[in-house]
Amino acid sequence: MSTERGERTRARILDTALSLFRKHGFDETTMRDVAAGAETSLGAAYYYFESKEAIVLAYYEKVYAERRRRAEQVFARTADVSERVRALYQLHLDIVRRDRKLLGGLVRSVADPLSSVSVFSSSTREVRDGSIALFREAVSVPDVAEEVRDLGAIALWTLDLALMLYLTWDDSPRQARTRQLVDDVLDLLMPIVPLLGSPFAAPLRAQLERALDRAGLLPR
Amino acid sequence: MSTERGERTRARILDTALSLFRKHGFDETTMRDVAAGAETSLGAAYYYFESKEAIVLAYYEKVYAERRRRAEQVFARTADVSERVRALYQLHLDIVRRDRKLLGGLVRSVADPLSSVSVFSSSTREVRDGSIALFREAVSVPDVAEEVRDLGAIALWTLDLALMLYLTWDDSPRQARTRQLVDDVLDLLMPIVPLLGSPFAAPLRAQLERALDRAGLLPR
DNA sequence: GTCTATAACATGATAGAC
């Protein structure tokens, strides 16, 4: 499939692109800049990445892999839901810390329902399902009732998307505002988890589930 | 400022563009197509609209004006919160009914924090503030406690954005899925309004408000 | 000052030679 040399060229193009995106932003970086920086031709860059957006997708995959790696360490350490969930968000922020300029390109692609790297598209499916699974694992602890885990995972993942959108807009040092927002939202959310898990909440859960199912938002 | 003739040319360009966007989608329509369809030159099109996105912004403004007009009729007719809010959403869906292909372009621009027509940008401010005000009016009825109106308006407007995103993705006939989603979400949401308005919920309201304020999400 | 047309530019993407 791909030779050693091709592998290296691909990596060089990816690294150059990400570094340029970080420094100057997604729009400001041209594919010609990327090719020149990687000391290859425009055609070669397009040989390895079918579009500029595809490079962002590769970044997205890298972030996910790193997040999973570090999340698993946290999961092994603690069974406290709050800690686990909070860690998942903070981890994400740590990983993309220096990438605000890059995230603009990501957010745009991801929000575009027609884009091949949209959150809804099939090419991002692996990362999307993996991310949801990560939240599913985070809430899979004795403290959280079985019945609310699936719903909770989807809700937390949706929040994760919203946080990334907020981050692109947050210019506070060290993403302080976004981090504060994570804390505030979790402080609001976490107390209702036991309530939702109680038998009294069964009709409400059913109502929620029916709504999400009808909307096609439930994984099958 | 602008002459009669210029006015007509501008309108012709806008109508042509929207009609082409509707038929073929935003990306598939070139500015050259628009100019040709409006029987004018490319330069003229750019004289009247500084960018392709700006045309979408003009559409956005048209939708808002129509929505306000029809909302005011509903507000005059009923003081029931549920009905008023539901009408605001259904109205929106009615107005953009035939524009799914167009909305793709809008969503992308709106989500891009750097775009000049982003939800966050100043050029969309008038429409954004107007839309939030519309929700503020919808919930300004005796049944809804003063204390929850501002919060409620922001929450409902956020939901409105999410619904538009969902709509771009909903290919069911007559946007049935999106309409169902509106109903389901409101059925879930409306019962908690009186609870949130009660004095017991004061600490919760304060917590929420503090969080939104720290995040800069509260209009000042 | 208001408007229109033409040419040119920058850049994402593709085709085909090697």
Place this chain on the structure above:
DNA sequence: GTCTATCATGTTATAGAC
């Protein structure tokens, strides 16, 4: 696998018509 040449299209500059 890689490169060069070329295309398509969003955007800008500019000249000038009314």
